[in-house]
Amino acid sequence: MSDATALIVIDVQQGFDDSGFGRRNNPDCERNVAMLIDAWRSNGRPLVFVRHDSAKKGSPLAPGTVGNAFKDVVSGDADLLVTKSVHSAFYGRPDLDAWLQERGIEKVAICGIQTNVCCETTARMASDLGYEVQFVADATFTFATHGPDGDVVSADELTRATCASLEGEFATVVSTANLVS
Numbered sequence: 001m002s003d004a005t006a007l008i009v010i011d012v013q014q015g016f017d018d019s020g021f022g023r024r025n026n027p028d029c030e031r032n033v034a035m036l037i038d039a040w041r042s043n044g045r046p047l048v049f050v051r052h053d054s055a056k057k058g059s060p061l062a063p064g065t066v067g068n069a070f071k072d073v074v075s076g077d078a079d080l081l082v083t084k085s086v087h088s089a090f091y092g093r094p095d096l097d098a099w100l101q102e103r104g105i106e107k108v109a110i111c112g113i114q115t116n117v118c119c120e121t122t123a124r125m126a127s128d129l130g131y132e133v134q135f136v137a138d139a140t141f142t143f144a145t146h147g148p149d150g151d152v153v154s155a156d157e158l159t160r161a162t163c164a165s166l167e168g169e170f171a172t173v174v175s176t177a178n179l180v181s
Contacts, residue, residue: 005134006046006105007036008096008126010089010112010119012074013051015060015067022143025155026115032139032176033111034073039180041076046105048096049078050089052118087121090129097129107132109179110171111139116158123171133171136179137163 012033016024040047051070053063060067080099084092100108108131110123119140126133142155142162163173 004046004103004105005107005109006048006079006100007040007109007111008048008050008089008122009033009037009074009078010050010110010122011052011061011114012049012071012112013061013067014069014071015054015065016113017071018060018067020060023155024141024143025159026138026141029113029139029141030071030073032136035176035180036109036111036136036139037074046080046103047078048080048082048089048099049074050082050084050092050096050112050118050122053083053085055085087118088125089118089122090125100131106130107134109134109136109174111136111176113141115140115142115155116162117142120162120166123166127170133166134174134179135163135166135171136176137173138175 052061054061062068082089082092082096090096108126110119112119123133123135137159142158144155145153147153167173
């Protein structure tokens with residue numbers, strides 16, 4: 001992994017522990033995120049934390065709530081903190097794309113919450129903006145949802161679909177072990 005690869009840690013916030021989201025997959029996500037952060041810090045690589053400041057009334061991710069805070073694995077300072085109220089980290093403040101360009105960063109590794117929502121959206125947009133994207137699937141998690149026909153789509157199915165959709169077109173899907181070894 002090049003020293004010029006930025007790790008983008010998306011929405012690893014306490015609010016996602018709220019029971020209203022339902023059951024999640026990948027219980028190893030936080031451990032893997034912590035390993036990635038440690039590896040990036042120890043190698044002096046660029047580290048970006050992204051926080052979702054939900055504008056939805058009653059959201060467990062609303063600013064000023066306990067749920068808006070990062071989980072313990074996201075500790076210390078990042079090189080950049082982006083706050084957003086939409087799915088893509090590229091529509092947050094400060095401007096992530098401008099920050100990456102100013103530093104000559106052409107590669108990003110993406111991890112965090114939720115696999116198929118903010119992580120996938122950010123990965124797609126990063127690719128469209130010309131970045132080489134590594135999607136660290138085992139350092140993400142998501143929740144089951146209902147499809148348009150009302151059928152439940154499991155969190156694992158959503159993760160597989162995200163990985164299949166991103167691989168080769170928008171990103172290279174990698175594991176934490178691939179990046180920290």
